[in-house]
Amino acid sequence: MHILVIEDNSQVRAMLSMQLACIAGVSLVRSAVDGRAGLEAIGESAPDLLLLDLRLPQINGFGVLEALRIAGAQFPVIAMSASGEYRARSLTQGASYFFDKNSETECIFATVARMAAERGARPQ
Numbered sequence: 001m002h003i004l005v006i007e008d009n010s011q012v013r014a015m016l017s018m019q020l021a022c023i024a025g026v027s028l029v030r031s032a033v034d035g036r037a038g039l040e041a042i043g044e045s046a047p048d049l050l051l052l053d054l055r056l057p058q059i060n061g062f063g064v065l066e067a068l069r070i071a072g073a074q075f076p077v078i079a080m081s082a083s084g085e086y087r088a089r090s091l092t093q094g095a096s097y098f099f100d101k102n103s104e105t106e107c108i109f110a111t112v113a114r115m116a117a118e119r120g121a122r123p124q
Helices: 010-021 035-044 061-071 084-092 105-121
Strands: 002-006 028-032 049-053 077-081 097-100
Touching (some): 002 035, 010 028, 010 049, 010 105, 028 035, 035 049, 035 061, 061 077, 061 084, 077 084, 084 097, 097 105
Parallel strands (some): 002 028, 049 077, 077 097
16 A cells, blocks of 8 residues: 655654554555645655645645545545644545544554555455
């Protein structure tokens, strides 16, 4: 499973990338520092899963979700924010999941592990 993490905070980005790389079935973790760089990375090689911070420079997470919707992207998106205030909006705008980075980090990893296991169980 190839994952792209779009997160502007370097410490959070490094922590997510390191933890995700330890999950069985995750073979590649790439990262981008803002929405524009994230969309460019998606254009180069679509991920199997996107972890998307919603408060980003250049193009915010909602702009990324809109661009993905317009492009007809077919991969799941886990939206994240340091506040739960964006939960409903992100889910209605195309995110598959929303997690609060301050209190639901373990849920992010559990969800990714479940998705990787389900992907590995499917015939290719």
